[in-house]
Amino acid sequence: MIRVILTDIEGTTSSISFVHDVLFPYAAEHLPAFVREQQETPEVSEQLDLVAEESGTDRGDVEALIKTLQAWIREDRKATPLKALQGMVWEQGYQQGELKGHIYEDAAQYLQYWHDRGLRLYVYSSGSVKAQKLIFGFTTEGDFTPFFSGYFDTRIGGKKEPEAYRNILSELGVDAGTLLFLSDVEAELEAAEAAGIKTAWLIRDGELPETERFVARNFAEVDALLQKR
Numbered sequence: 001m002i003r004v005i006l007t008d009i010e011g012t013t014s015s016i017s018f019v020h021d022v023l024f025p026y027a028a029e030h031l032p033a034f035v036r037e038q039q040e041t042p043e044v045s046e047q048l049d050l051v052a053e054e055s056g057t058d059r060g061d062v063e064a065l066i067k068t069l070q071a072w073i074r075e076d077r078k079a080t081p082l083k084a085l086q087g088m089v090w091e092q093g094y095q096q097g098e099l100k101g102h103i104y105e106d107a108a109q110y111l112q113y114w115h116d117r118g119l120r121l122y123v124y125s126s127g128s129v130k131a132q133k134l135i136f137g138f139t140t141e142g143d144f145t146p147f148f149s150g151y152f153d154t155r156i157g158g159k160k161e162p163e164a165y166r167n168i169l170s171e172l173g174v175d176a177g178t179l180l181f182l183s184d185v186e187a188e189l190e191a192a193e194a195a196g197i198k199t200a201w202l203i204r205d206g207e208l209p210e211t212e213r214f215v216a217r218n219f220a221e222v223d224a225l226l227q228k229r
Ligand SMILES: CSCCC(=O)C(=O)COP(=O)(O)O
Pocket: 008, 009, 010, 011, 019, 023, 078, 083, 124, 125, 126, 127, 128, 131, 132, 135, 159
């Protein structure tokens, strides 16, 4: 029986276009000034150390580090220090009212419903935990953070690696068979399944694939699966 739901964000609870056409351009625009101004603060400095280490860029050349970060944004690299810095930049945007998180109507409805029914809800996204709390804390529909029991980002492991899902199970202290993972990316579902976790593949637009997997157009269809299991 499913007692815990672990959900991806981009393409699952929230639109890909919000992340790619709003969040990423916002970060690309504001990150250079943010890094120049905040480079001496411990939280930013720590991330710049990691950017230098991962890219081989000279740690003393802040402009080169910014160029590396901009290139990573363009290629949608799921690098943990980039994700941490993006979260800090987005925080300013949400606080100033320039950004509002997107959440699909059905996701908003069912997250609340599942929470009220006693299911435990967790997020697993490549976006940093800070970024996850922001997108759900400042949505156009209100604050959804009270419905979540916890958040995981790439510090627990990459989303296409079975080890990450084993780490999540161990952190949560639950059996694999009680957890349902929701994502729009098949490679993420395969990794979760390799750890014994049940999955639902969210296909919000376009043609449905021919697959043995459980596929859902929206969270109402995921709920139908929950009724059966
Ligand atoms: C937390 S909102 C920003 C999401 C993000 O930065 C990203 O790369 C999307 O990753 P996901 O794992 O949610 O597909």
